[in-house]
Amino acid sequence: MTSFSFRPGLRPRILLATLVPVLVVLGGMIYAVSSFLEVLEHDMTHGQLARELDRVDALYRRDPQLLDLLGPNLETYVVPRGETDGLPESVKSIASGQSHEVWLPGAAYEYQATRRDIGDHSLYVLLDLTPEERLEKELIGVAWIAGLGAMFLAVLVALWLSHVVMRPVRRLAHRVGAIVPGEQRPDLTPATGDRQLNIIVEAFDGVLDRFDAFVAREQAFTEDASHELRTPLATVISSLDLIVEDQDLSAKSQRRLARARAAAARMHELIEALLLFAREQGSEVFDTPVSPVVREAIAMQGHIFSAQRAGAIAFEAETEVHVNAPASMVLSVVNNLLRNAIEHGNGSHIDVRLDATGLSIRDHGAGIAPAALSRLFDRRFKGEHSRGQGLGLYLVKRISERFGWRVEVESSVGAGTEFMLRFGA
Numbered sequence: 001m002t003s004f005s006f007r008p009g010l011r012p013r014i015l016l017a018t019l020v021p022v023l024v025v026l027g028g029m030i031y032a033v034s035s036f037l038e039v040l041e042h043d044m045t046h047g048q049l050a051r052e053l054d055r056v057d058a059l060y061r062r063d064p065q066l067l068d069l070l071g072p073n074l075e076t077y078v079v080p081r082g083e084t085d086g087l088p089e090s091v092k093s094i095a096s097g098q099s100h101e102v103w104l105p106g107a108a109y110e111y112q113a114t115r116r117d118i119g120d121h122s123l124y125v126l127l128d129l130t131p132e133e134r135l136e137k138e139l140i141g142v143a144w145i146a147g148l149g150a151m152f153l154a155v156l157v158a159l160w161l162s163h164v165v166m167r168p169v170r171r172l173a174h175r176v177g178a179i180v181p182g183e184q185r186p187d188l189t190p191a192t193g194d195r196q197l198n199i200i201v202e203a204f205d206g207v208l209d210r211f212d213a214f215v216a217r218e219q220a221f222t223e224d225a226s227h228e229l230r231t232p233l234a235t236v237i238s239s240l241d242l243i244v245e246d247q248d249l250s251a252k253s254q255r256r257l258a259r260a261r262a263a264a265a266r267m268h269e270l271i272e273a274l275l276l277f278a279r280e281q282g283s284e285v286f287d288t289p290v291s292p293v294v295r296e297a298i299a300m301q302g303h304i305f306s307a308q309r310a311g312a313i314a315f316e317a318e319t320e321v322h323v324n325a326p327a328s329m330v331l332s333v334v335n336n337l338l339r340n341a342i343e344h345g346n347g348s349h350i351d352v353r354l355d356a357t358g359l360s361i362r363d364h365g366a367g368i369a370p371a372a373l374s375r376l377f378d379r380r381f382k383g384e385h386s387r388g389q390g391l392g393l394y395l396v397k398r399i400s401e402r403f404g405w406r407v408e409v410e411s412s413v414g415a416g417t418e419f420m421l422r423f424g425a
Contacts, residue, residue: 011162022150056123096117109128109134286327293331295315298315301342316353342363344363360420367412406422
């Protein structure tokens with residue numbers, strides 16, 4: 001089960017730290033305004049309702065007919081005490097001296113209703129709350145507009161603050177990104193201008209010092225290895241090639257020389273690959289045709305694994321493909337793929353095909369078990385019947401990643417294995 005955790009970056013954290021308190025304050029402000037308006041409306045309406053009740057009571061005692069002259073914002077009902085016929089349903093439950101907010105049929109807003117018993121009659125007075133409700137809505141709308149305006153201003157301020165805070169971090173990132181291992185690096189301290197960030201800069205400078213020392217050691221090793229290993233190895237390979245041409249050698253000696261030549265060739269490929277990985281990726285541009293390299297690899301494998309096996313390799317080139325890589329690296333990849341096919345092909349023929357989509361190398365051996373396919377390119381991984389060191393396909397993967405190639409493999413148990421080398425993205 002995969003767990004997912006959201007971790008916002010530094011700038012979103014600054015925005016959250018600025019906006020969350022603003023949201024809390026605005027929410028509290030709007031709640032306080034709403035509560036204040038509710039209390040204000042309650043006090044105003046109850047006071048007005050009490051005055052209107054006294055006025056209606058006085059008019060009723062003088063002359064009940066005067067109730068018809070009241071304003072449109074008042075509704076009055078006079079019924080015998082204890083009876084509710086003719087009263088709106090929401091008014092019937094009001095006791096004497098109490099007041100409630102009620103709804104009348106067809107009314108847009110509430111009424112504040114109260115009751116007073118006068119003699120053997122009950123007087124109901126309902127005050128229309130339309131003006132108060134409209135005022136309350138207008139004031140709440142003003143509060144929301146003010147809150148949203150403050151929120152918008154807070155967002156602008158938070159964005160500006162985050163920009164100001166992130167400015168030295170961006171300057172530092174720009175200078176760090178321009179650092180080239182092994183070259184003189186710029187002073188990082190002026191990049192920030194911030195005492196707190198200078199602590200990070202000092203720690204980073206210490207790490208870069210150790211990296212520079214490491215790069216210097218690696219460069220020295222690469223230069224020494226290039227001189228000390230290539231020249232003797234080239235001498236060994238050329239000497240072996242000359243000795244093989246001696247017709248007086250026995251078949252047993254020829255086989256031993258072939259094994260020595262194969263070991264020297266593998267060592268040469270391994271050294272070239274390791275030296276390539278040790279160097280920083282440069283801007284060299286190559287234009288290497290693939291088909292001559294494939295033919296050279298087939299010839300090498302024929303020399304190494306005997307003419308019988310080499311004759312079983314069929315090469316078909318539909319079109320020429322050029323790659324931006326040294327020929328030695330292309331040769332190393334093709335050699336390793338061919339060796340793998342020969343080793344696991346059990347003497348079956350091998351089909352090599354080059355077209356616009358890439359290079360295909362297919363054997364017709366026992367195939368690869370599904371459990372081993374996922375680990376095929378791991379370092380030091382060896383198949384059940386492998387006689388190598390588990391580095392061949394690992395180097396194929398590393399070299400392909402270096403030059404932007406893609407290696408695909410399809411295998412069926414009992415039907416063989418096909419490696420497809422896709423040049424390009």
